[in-house]
Amino acid sequence: MEKIEASSINRYFYAVVLYFFLWIVLTYPFSIQEWEAGTAIALIAALLSYKQLSVSGLKNIKRIGILLFWYLPVFIRELIKANLHVAGLVLNPKMPIKPGFVKIKTNLQSQVARVWLANSITLTPGTLSIDIDGQYIYIHWITVGSTDVEHASEEIAGSFEKILEVMFR
């Protein structure tokens, strides 16, 4: 089920790139000296920890690109919608909630992709992922729309599943 690992050298270089970028961000007022020290430290730190960091290596850089330019706009839109939804519920004197636990089915194969999907679901309107069991994710839904598995999957996960499918191909 899990895809084949990338080669060690590939994973090592991914770790170097990531650590170097992190170093630049955290030592913000940019200067050449910081960059030199960052390069040296990234090379050493990556050697110690690339095995734990990632199995798919440099492919992740493409994923971060998709994450920033495709996933993030959709995500922010959904997050704002979720907040307006909660605001509407909380400020309404009658509080029209109709909670329930439903389950949805996902077609994503990779474990990491499922984690991302569950995380995204938590931050979209009215849903909170509670548990995951193989292909099924159990969700607490504050205003239940549909109890049917297929229907609920489309309504809750639809927009994210397409993006994550491309991202973790």
Place this chain on the structure above:
Amino acid sequence: MLDLILGWTGVVLVFVGVFFLFLGALGIFRLPDLFNRLQAGTKATTLGVVSTTIGVGLIAKGWLIFSLALAIFLLMTNPISSHALGRASYRAGVKPYKKTNPDLYSEKIKKESDQK
């Protein structure tokens, strides 16, 4: 001029963030059970805190890049913590609100305990 616009955008973002944080607190106060409260808590605090940190970054520009990094870490970790809280409390026997319908998760827990 640009400084002024960015500064005021920051102020607006901080206000929006504070407003949503307030709504989150109100939601925790008003909603009936743990799971519903967790929902209000997670969503409102995520947008509230992210918006506030980015707003502060825009007001004090030296901190912008740090506040963005902070926002990214919050976005990645906040849903995980609320998921863990929700799952643990359900399994520890916290009863959901009485109008909760359907409850497909209880079926799964029942199946698991039957297998044991």
